[in-house]
Amino acid sequence: MRNFPYLKKSSLVVFSFAIFSFVGSIYQGSYIYDGFHWGLISSNAQDLLNGKKPYKDFFVHYGFLTVLLQSISLKIYNSVYSILILSSLFYSVSIILLAKLIEKFLSSNYVNLFVFIIIFMQPFIVYPWHTYFIFFTSVFSLSLFLKKNSISLFLFGFFIQLGFLFSESYKIFSIAIILLSIIILFFENQKLKNIIKKIILILLGYLLPLIAFIIYLYLNNLIDYWLLHSNIPNIFVNELNSNIWLLILSFISNYIFESINIFSESYYILGILINLSCIFFLIKTAQEKKINLDLIFISCFSLLLNFMLVFRHESFRFFCGPIIGLVILFYFINNFKDFNKYLSILILLFIAIISNPFEKGNSNRNFTNSNQKILSYNDSSILKFRGMNFTKDTWEHHIKLIEILKKINNKCKSVEFFYNATPDHYYYLIASDYLNSFQKIPGYSETTLKNYYDSMNTYFDSNIKNLMIEKIAKKNIVLMREDYNNSSIAIGKTKINLDNFYFKNLPFSYNNKKKLLYIPDNCTLN
């Protein structure tokens, strides 16, 4: 390290891991075929690139900024692969920032321990999801708040707001954190004038991006459509036949009962330890005269981030949110005497190692076994999947689809639209290069996920049924369907007759199963 005196050993460990995580996430992700999740976000990004209006012309699942950033990456490389790179980059940078945060309060040994825990418990990204953007804004804004100068406080508010724009599920959290930061400022021994100045800076940072976003919506007449999206949480809660209080209750009981499965769900135990240490820290602080406001803020920040797990308790959500509370857990361990300290570290090491990222499970959901990798390869003929590695049957399935779509484009000028009646949103993404679509949600299901899509359509695409009746009557549409060989297509409770259509089978593949492309009978392809 003689040539790099400024580079500490722990920094080298963190940077090495960040690079490992970045490369590993991309490498592993390239073998994953997930048309539902990855297809959804890439279709959204493609819709924005195609000039469609967010919220009005297509459904924005989480936040506008997520779609914007992903569409920029899609513009650069024009493949799902670029979105994978983007999420991996955000995760790696967030890991570095969190390590820096730990180093601010504790010795470099704890940074190494943190890296060790992440290596075993969540080394790579799972989905190219907004969660990784939220992780970045959370850790970065927290670091900015702790600096407490004018610029950093302004940026703190700014990045908290960006978190909301990345995912609207961040709304209540962002308001709570801004309020908490203001309360913390009042506890600092400063002049009132100074405190007010700081509060104004935070609020200015918080409101500026929101105002810019609202101006954008207003100029494009999108405000009403955006407000409609605030119903998303209700739809998901209704889907589960539950309410928010029951969800919170099941979240708590999940924490308690799932932690018993230490072999497969060891991150639950880490979660319990982190949350308990944050709660205990707050209780302990309330009884003391000398208080550490920074650690109080981190405790509250971490506890509030548990909101990410209430709807669905998944390991990647935990490692993009409440994991920040590791600072508090480490702080307690550091204050233990020798024996207790060693025992605690030993238990933490055990929890981490038992998680095992070398199998498909909570710590590494994208784990692909070696034979699968051998059988997978990249086919450069499909631009949207450039860089991705799929098996032969999957490539053949999609190549056939493109072949048919090209023929339709050349031979049947009357056919203008594509409708995806499957939950594999990749079909929508691929077809958008050849045909138009009026679907706001890029998929549908006539079978297992019918209820989910029907309730989404009720709110966000209520006119879909009428449009379908019109296009099918005009015979200017092709439909991708699951293997549901029926002469009518069901949208909600309405059945639309497909007598004037014939279908072409797409080759069966393990990932896609059997799919049928319905084509109007006035469009002959042979």
Place this chain on the structure above:
Amino acid sequence: MNHNYKKIIIYFFLTVFSILIIIKYSISFLKNEILNVIKSDRFDVFIINILDQKIEKLANTEIPDKKKKFYKEKIDKILLKIKELD
């Protein structure tokens, strides 16, 4: 607490944890190997060969009437289910 007791406790946990970790990783290794075999082309060929062999064997051996009846009933039942789709 006595220094020796502390040492014993640490060693105890170390041993228990090590055993559990070895068990977990061994099971995981086995699972991965099994999945590797199942998802390989060689396994597909193996299954097809076995199937061919069984069909061949069935075709070339005397089938008792009781068995014939059983096969007919079951195959008819499956065919009926397929016909229902049409």
